[in-house]
Amino acid sequence: MKAVVYRRYGGPEVLEMGEVPEPKLGPESVLIDVRTVSVNPVDWQIAAGRLDSRFDVHFPVVPGWDVAGVIAKVGPTVTGFAVGDEVVGYVREDSIGRGTYAERVAAPVRTIARKPANLSWEQAAAVPIAGLTAYQSLVHALRVGAGDTVLVQAAAGGVGSFAVQIAAALGARVIGTASARNHDYLRGLGAEPVTYGPGLGERVRMLAPAGVSAIVDMYGGETLVSSLGLLREDARGRVVSLTNDGVLEHGGVFVFARPSTADLDELRQMIENGLVVPEIATVLDLSEAAEAFRLSQSGHVRGKIVLRVSVG
Structure with a gap:
């Protein structure tokens, strides 16, 4: 073949x-x-x-x-x-x-x-991979639900776009980082967009003065470390990283998606109900x-x- x-x-x-x-x-x-x-x-x-x-x-x-x-x-x-x-x-x-x-x-x-x-x-x-990564990060690792404010890094990308929609479907408020050209796209997914890069912390604080309750990190390194300061005091350690297991040193969770029929079935239900669109x-x-x-x-x-x- x-x-x-x-x-x-x-x-x-x-x-x-x-x-x-x-x-x-x-x-x-x-x-x-x-x-x-x-x-x-x-x-x-x-x-x-x-x-x-x-x-x-x-x-x-x-x-x-x-x-x-x-x-x-x-x-x-x-x-x-x-x-x-x-x-x-x-x-x-x-x-x-x-x-x-x-x-x-x-x-x-x-x-x-x-x-x-x-x-x-x-x-x-x-x-499969992008959807499972987002789903397992939000549902299993962070246990996101109504009342949460979730910061999703690289929110217009493959995993990020799933994470925005899944978090919104779970009842969370979503702040997503992206370039300015993708801000309208993120709004359509259910996120409040902010431009990534220098000054990100200040821009996020303008939307969420008290901080966020969960973070989905796509970058690791200095971006991850600087983002930790955006977590509310009662949400310390409530961060997942998809790229850097150094997040474990900060009390967070490193996510590498696991194959799971059950989780794929949950995603299928969200998709067939119109809550998530690839x-x-x-x-x-x-x-x-x-x-x-x-x-x-x-x-x-x-x-x-x-x-x-x-x-x-």
Whole structure:
């Protein structure tokens, strides 16, 4: 089958289209005919070798963890899913090698859920990693609810746009950082926008003089440290970081999304109820994965980059 592969660490230039064996189907897995996948920053970070200390890597690597497609086969012990079911998944294994940028993917059932009925294939692929990261940060780590004021960093990005909508759906007031060109977009999602960069603290305090009750950090480093001063006294430590486990030193939580059928099902309910809508930045063909990496690396993408694998 066709897949995107890389045979050594590097930038977008190491990606190539190749032929790889069809994945074997385990007893608790399903084989998915892939329709679309989405591109996440972690994909090119892994390809660059940045997570080499955290994962065993087996070359050649097929990148990608997000997938949307149709079940072609089921393992002998699988229940709850059948051939023909439309599903989405965050198909992360304990080592790096078999990814989702391919025509077919073998996915453990614990990593998949039914596709939201009201989404296109392109929108569906955008949900798993970004949606789970935002959902698990807000629901499990921060336990956000009515009465909270949540600061979401990089609120117009893939994870940030999910976080804004999910926090608003949970009843929270949301302040989101973004460039000025994305402020109207954030208002449409339910956030009060502020421009990121020097003076951010003062701008946030103008909206929330007493401070915020929770923070979703996308940057780490000095941005994380300076943001901690915006937390109310009764909310110390109520911060998650998606990029830097140094947040643990400040009493916060480091979030690296976990595959979860239950959480994907909760997201599906929010999406089908119109509370969350995935934002698509651009759709490219699978053969354009290198260009997708370059766009993602630019850091100026609103929403998600999606690769179209097949049209079914």
